[in-house]
Amino acid sequence: MAAESYPQDLKYYKEHDWVRLEGDEAVFGITWFAQDALGEIVYADLPDVGDTVTAGAPYGELESVKAVSDVFAPLSGEITDVNAVLEDEPQLVNEDCYGEGWILRVRLSDQVELEGLMDAEAYQQFLTEA
């Protein structure tokens, strides 16, 4: 497992998701804190390309050896890509949560929602308060 980190170029959501903005699209994943809390992830139940996600609503489930947790969408939009590798190698979420462990790519439908996200410093502050 990688060392704890919260890259500066990402935005963060209170349900412990990260967002990488790329034009009118965004890539979603879960933070180092989230994957560490879940433990060894053994299964990812993810939506399909073409489905829509809504900010604040669950879009899938990550299953670790002890629990099943919802994964929440930080922003709304239509799914343009799903990390299919996670079907066979869900542990990538543990090993490389900001890289190969990415989960969804979404075409955003509401740019205003970006205002609700935190930067790396704010998220780390949020973690110390939580």
Add this chain to the structure above:
Amino acid sequence: MTGRPALDYSPHSETDVRELLGAVGADSIEELFAEVPAAVRFAGALRLPAGLSEAELMAELTRLAAADCPATGLVSFLGAGVYDHYVPAIVDAVVSRGEYLTAYTPYQPERSQGVLQSIFEYQSAVCELTGMEVSNASMYDAGTALAEASFLAGGQTRRGRIVVSEGVHPEYRQVLTTESAGYGPRPATVTLAAGASTDLGLLQDALGDDVAAVVLQQPNVFGALEDMAGAARLAHEAGALFVAVVDPLSLGLLTPPGDYGADIVVGEGQALGSPMSFGGPGLGFMAVTTKLMRRLPGRLVGETVDAEGRRGFVLTLQTREQHIRRERATSNICSNHALNALAAVVYLSWLGKEGFPALAELCARRAAYLRERLLELPGVEAYTTGPVFREFAVRLPLPAARLVDALVPRGFLAGVPMGRFGGAFGAVAAEVPSAGSAGESGNPAPAGGAAGGDPPAASDAAAALDDVLLLAVTERRTGEQIDAFVDAVAEVLTAGEGPPGDSPAATGGGPAAEGVDHA
């Protein structure tokens, strides 16, 4: 209470009750229940007889039991889901062992390696039988397993309707409807064609992009064989899953569901080593493809190795279950019918790879023989027209229930009168020319088509099914028994509708008609 017997098996003595009331500060039971509004309380005294000693009670129960008419005491052609197969002595010898005597999967599972291994072997047998990849540890019966299949399909496809052939046993469909109230896909039915197989044209018409699954039963409740491969293809073309309800014993002869693309297989496993026991407990089995494994309800035993590399068994994939997934679990079943599942795996092992198909073939041959003989009788027509496994329906020149009643005093349980399920069928029965019913007979157009609620032709269908008898023939029925049965049927038919003296009610010592119902 006065005159209490010396040997007291009542849970609460008067002293117990007084002590308990004292502890909560109530003077009487009446006072304890004073909170319950009078309008919903039972008024007056329960009309119960005085207590009996154990010996007196045993004598009374023996007397009552003697009034029963167990199917095993007669030559039985009853079926419709529960079958009179011989249960070899080895089954009882194994399932009676104290180590196995549990209805459940164990609560400290890994401490019970023997039980887990027996469940693992049961699962392996179900997979081999059905041609599927994953089986759970078993469920209550075919009906509840079908409801779970519907929930699974709804969760997988995120669609809201399930299309069920009327060839699926009406009682399984009833359980599905009950369990689907408020949760899961809504069931809709498709009527049968003449000859009692599912009309694939009507099935196709009923499909749409809101259909989560298609359900057919093989052989269906009339004993007719279905085009399972064709139905599976239609289901998959519509983006729906295909659910096969199968008779496990028929798989000794018929194509395993895995081979025709079934996504979910469920069925009733009573025939595999469980006694009829007046209809229960049954054994629901359920198997799926690897793709659906994470959505499979119930318990699942897996094989693994311990820290020293020795073979062992565990309950696996428990994150599917409600004790981990909590309110997001898709099923509340956290157990199985362990004892019946054990009986099934012992039974299958006893029969073996040669014995199992041989048994299926024996049933098929004897069923074909009985059908052939019955159809020689004047006025008896085929209702199930195609090839059959061990069960088929015929149309009689009199109400089927009357024939059944007339044959009980002669030592035969003639079968299941299908009129009892009449309301569960749409246009199929009305399509078939019937001597006994006016109305729709002779009209070839199916009146109902795919319908969600009560089919329009239901009342006609109910009446038209009164003359239909469903007969099952297991390996326990000898050629002599079948011949004697056909002779007895012929006698009743020749005597018109049977002289009044033949009615069981008039025979005095004979069992009442209600007593033989579905034993």
